[in-house]
Amino acid sequence: MVELWFVIIAFLWTGYFVLEGFDFGVGMLAPLVSRSAAEHRAGLQTIGPVWDGNEVWLITAVGAMFAAFPAWYAGLFSAYYLPMLLVLVGLIVRGVGLEWRGKVAGTLWCDLGIAAGSALPAFLWGAIFAHLLFGSTSAALLGGAFTLTVCLLHGAVFLALKTTGQVRRRARVAALAAAVVTVPVAVAALSGLGTFPALAATGALAAATALIWRRREGWAFTATAAAVVLTALAVFLQLRVRPLPGLTLAEAASGAYTLTVLSWIGLATLPFILLYQGWSYWVFRKRVQVAG
Amino acid sequence: MDALDLARWQFGVTTVYHFLFVPLTIGLGIFVAGLQTAWHRTGKEHYLKLTKFFGKLFLINFAMGVVTGIVQEFQFGMNWSEYSTFVGDVFGAPLALEALLAFFMESTFLGLWIFGWDRLPKRIHLACIWAAAIGSNLSATFILSANAWMKHPVGYEVVDGKARMTDLWAVLTNSAALAQIPHVIGAAFIVAGGFVLAVCGYWLLRTGAPMWRSAARGALVMTAVAGLVVAGTGDTSARLLYEQQPMKLAAAEGLRHDTAGAGFSIVPGLEIPKLLSFLSTHEPDSVVQGTDDLQRRFEQQFGPGDYRPDETIVFWSFRVMLAFGLTTVGLSLLGLWLTRRRRQFPAWLSRVLLLALPLPLIAVIAGWLLSEIGRQPWTVAGELLTASSVSPGVSLAAVATSLTVFTLLYGALAVAEGVLLVRHVRGGVEEHTPTPVAERREPSLMY
Structure with missing residues (x-):
């Protein structure tokens, strides 16, 4: 039961990184791939209907950690106090920026908030987890650089997949530019883990680069998503015995009763969540056209 | 001042701030869903205009509720790690349920509602706003049962210095929760009702267009009904305090x-x-x-x-809650009487409704101060002291930094939100005849 809950939490974090990964990328790139207000709007509209639902994966992952492994949750969040504070600041200004953007006269402040609020968590999540694994500042910086560049690539590919015309063309160029940085950084960051999923993640990023070069946007997005999944898998495989230094998974876990009850509720609700969230992606499956 | 004091200040500041937006989300969501239902059933265009107008105000406010809510979830671990470790087995369960059963539904269907005007069949689109609004109310239910457990812990035992849940159903149907859930949700509807009434009051003074009268009548009914629920559950709460939290009752x-x-x-x-x-x-x-x-x-x-607990705060917050809450409900009853059977809103009443905007907000804040400061010195009554709940490894400087950051950021956002709301209220409803929804190519509502 303890292992099952570790797997569920790893699944929730992975879902969060895959989904918010491209939200963060789009948030940073939308000003760069547009030359007009309408194009800018179209870029952000690719994530408009879904980013809030994507963020709930984080809220659920953290809530599940709190319930299933209280000591892990408490230890992680109090140990990484200032990075978590900055993550919160980022998520606040990004969320407010995205929701208020269409309702204000000048969009400058919202655009700044969206870009900075996407870059901060994109960098910090990598830094936090890398520091958790390797315990050094240099590893944290490398890990942060890795997740930041992966989000840029993942978001650029998503933009290319979901837009048309000039925005789509520029998004492809942005993806190629991001890939030039991402692949070497990935080699440096993931070789530290050296496990099979880590190596496969590097391979997936290389494949994504080739696919976006050949304008196979759907497959390129699959490849960047796979890279995020494989990286998360590599990280959680490392954490499975000791999720925090000096703390074993069993010590951190809640009682059997809580885990059993939560399992039933999780199993009963997750299929529905996946179903209706999937449906919302299906409703907005068409490429976003630039208005006017 | 030590880290404990600052952590308490931070919790107070961020929670009170969060709860300025939450009640509006809870009540306004249902109100907007009601307006859209009225449009769906009658086909009258002014209901559509009102749906879009209040929908926009709802969304401006919703953003703040969401982003300040994440802070709440993180800060238990950041500032209160001893508390989190002690209670996670019990307290975490409603939080996880809240995310699984409420937040996913709320956010996904709200996204569908905002961007789905021209993409979804009308009936499905209407169902989306209901799903989102019900999601908000469900989330309140779970978080309030978690909060009630802190005042009256049930369904658990303490093993190796940690609370272990033995009965989830007991936690969710805690007598303290069953009184508190309708009390707080009812109060949220009063806040939302007061907000709608202030907006309608402003527009009734400016134009007197009939649609504002019908929206205001709806809000009067909502506020008055919620007032009955809040008064009734308040009476129950007093008797529960007598049994479960006698110190809070005595201090109040x-x-x-x-x-x-x-x-x-x-x-x-x-x-x-x-x-x-x-x-x-x-x-x-x-x-x-x-x-x-x-x-x-x-x-x-x-x-x-x-x-x-601090007797001055507890004593006065109780009175402020009662006075301001009852005044709002009294106003709604008076308004219902004065505008019965097609009577118009007198100008003085519109003016009073506009000026009464802060009253219900002050009442709910006072209610939370009574509730949470009245529980001191405990975080979990009889089990865990607040002084033993704080994160041991977090320095005074770290808490001071985060308190400063949140205070400044929240202050700036409050100003921005206020300006934005006022501008949209003044902008009024879209006056041009909207193109039939099915024909429009681009959604007019980008976030």
Whole structure:
């Protein structure tokens, strides 16, 4: 039961990184791939209907950690106090920026908030987890650089997949530019883990680069998503015995009763969540056209 | 000042701030869903205009509720790691349920609603706003049962210095939760009703267009019904306090010694005889425990220490809650009477409704101060002291930094939100005849 809950939490974090990964990328790139207000709007509209639902994966992952492994949750969040504070600041200004953007006269402040609020968590999540694994500042910086560049690539590919015309063309160029940085950084960051999923993640990023070069946007997005999944898998495989230094998974876990009850509720609700969230992606499956 | 004081200040600031937006989300979501339903059923265009107008105000506010809510979830781990480790087994479960059963539904269907005007069949689109609004209300239900557990812990045992849940159903149907959930959700509907009434008051003064009258009538009914729920559950809460949190009750009344036939002091010096005893037990001559006597008994039970909350804050927050809450509900009843059977809103009433905007917000904040400061010095009544809940490894400088960052950021956002709301209220409804929804190519509502 303890292992099952570790797997569920790893699944929730992975879902969060895959989904918010491209939200963060789009948030940073939308000003760069547009030359007009309408194009800018179209870029952000690719994530408009879904980013809030994507963020709930984080809220659920953290809530599940709190319930299933209280000591892990408490230890992680109090140990990484200032990075978590900055993550919160980022998520606040990004969320407010995205929701208020269409309702204000000048969009400058919202655009700044969206870009900075996407870059901060994109960098910090990598830094936090890398520091958790390797315990050094240099590893944290490398890990942060890795997740930041992966989000840029993942978001650029998503933009290319979901837009048309000039925005789509520029998004492809942005993806190629991001890939030039991402692949070497990935080699440096993931070789530290050296496990099979880590190596496969590097391979997936290389494949994504080739696919976006050949304008196979759907497959390129699959490849960047796979890279995020494989990286998360590599990280959680490392954490499975000791999720925090000096703390074993069993010590951190809640009682059997809580885990059993939560399992039933999780199993009963997750299929529905996946179903209706999937449906919302299906409703907005068409490429976003630039208005006017 | 030490890290504990600042962590408490941060919790107070961020929670009160969060709860300025939450009640509006809870009540306004249902109100907007009701307007859209009215449009769906009658086909009258002014309902569509009102749906879009209040929908926009709802969304501006919703953003703030969401982003300040994440802070709440993180800060238990950041500032209160000892608390989190002690309670996670029990307290985490409603939080996880809240995310799984409420937040996913709320956010996904709200996204569909905002961007789905021209993409979804009308009926499905209407269902989306209902799903989102029900999601908000469900989330309140779960978080309030978690909060009620802190005041009246049930369904658990303490093993190896940690609370272990033994009965989730008992936690969710805690008597304290069953009283608190309708009380707080009802209060949220009063806040939302007060907000809609202020907006309508403004527009009734400006134009007197009939649609504002119909929206205001709807909000009056909502506020009055919610007022009955809040008053009824408030009465239940008083009796539960008598049994479960006698110290809070005594502090709220400034009652120092155990008293038979205790009176209710409206303000210090003005007392209604025997009313407190009656409210506590429905028996006018029953004994209500006083703070000094309770302190003595708690010392025997829990060892040396001060078990009294800040009596000034608890005493006055109770009165502010009652006065401001009852005034709002009274206004709604008066409004219903004055505008009965097609009577128009008199200008003075519109003006009063506009000016009354802050009253219900002040009442709910006072209610939370009573609830949370009244529970002190405990985080979990009888089990865990606030002083033992704080993160041991987090420095004073770290908490000071985060308190400063949140205060400044929240202050700036409050100004921005206020400006944005005022501008959109003044902008009014879209006056041009909207193209039939199915024909429009681009959604007009980008976030």
